[in-house]
Amino acid sequence: MKTTIVINVPASGRKLYNRNVVIPTGARVKITDESKKYEMLILRNNSDSVVFIGDQNVDSQNGFPVLPKEVFVLNVYQELYAYAEDNDVDLRIMEG
Numbered sequence: 054m055k056t057t058i059v060i061n062v063p064a065s066g067r068k069l070y071n072r073n074v075v076i077p078t079g080a081r082v083k084i085t086d087e088s089k090k091y092e093m094l095i096l097r098n099n100s101d102s103v104v105f106i107g108d109q110n111v112d113s114q115n116g117f118p119v120l121p122k123e124v125f126v127l128n129v130y131q132e133l134y135a136y137a138e139d140n141d142v143d144l145r146i147m148e149g
Contacts, residue, residue, distance in 0.1 A: 068149060069093070069147055069148065069149035070147070070148055070149065071145070071146070071147050072146050072148075073099070073143060073144065073145050074135065074143075074144045075141055075142070075143055075144075076104055076135045076136065076137040076141065076142040076144055077137065077141050078137055078138070078139065078140055078141055079137070080136070080137065081109065081110075081111055081112075081134045081135070081136045082134060082135050082136075083132060083133075083134050084096075084106075084134060084135050084144065084146060085129055085131070085133040085148075086132065087130070087131050087132040091127075091128060091129050091130075091148055092128060092149055093126070093128065093147070093148065093149045094126070094129050094133075094146070094148050095126050095146070095148070096119060096124070096126075096144060096145070096146055097122075097123070097125075097145040098119045098120065098121055098122060098123050098142060098143075098144060099143040099144065099145050100121055100141070100144075101121045101140070102121060102137060102138075102139045102140040102141075102142055103118050103119065103121065103138070103139070104119050104135050104136070104137055104142040104144055105117065105118055105119070105136040105137075105138070106119060106125070106133055106134070106135055106136075107133070107134060107136070108131075108132070108133075108134065109134055111134045111135070112136050112138070113138040116136055
């Protein structure tokens with residue numbers, strides 16, 4: 054099955070930046086900065102394990118699950134953390 058992702062570039066003219074973060078098994082890693090306003094934050098779980106997104110206390114019981122190979126798009130004005138329960142997770146991030 055082919056998946057098509059449509060990305061609307063921020064109208065403000067802000068640039069988009071790419072980065073990746075490896076979330077070690079059992080660790081919480083900060084993936085956003087509360088001092089920034091993200092017009093667009095695109096997360097792609099580039100791994101074969103689920104990653105959970107949430108606040109500084111995120112875990113598999115309270116986090117929002119991003120399934121393997123899934124893409125998640127949001128606007129956010131607060132700190133977000135990622136948590137990997139089973140295996141290290143490669144999280145790709147595009148922000149602007």
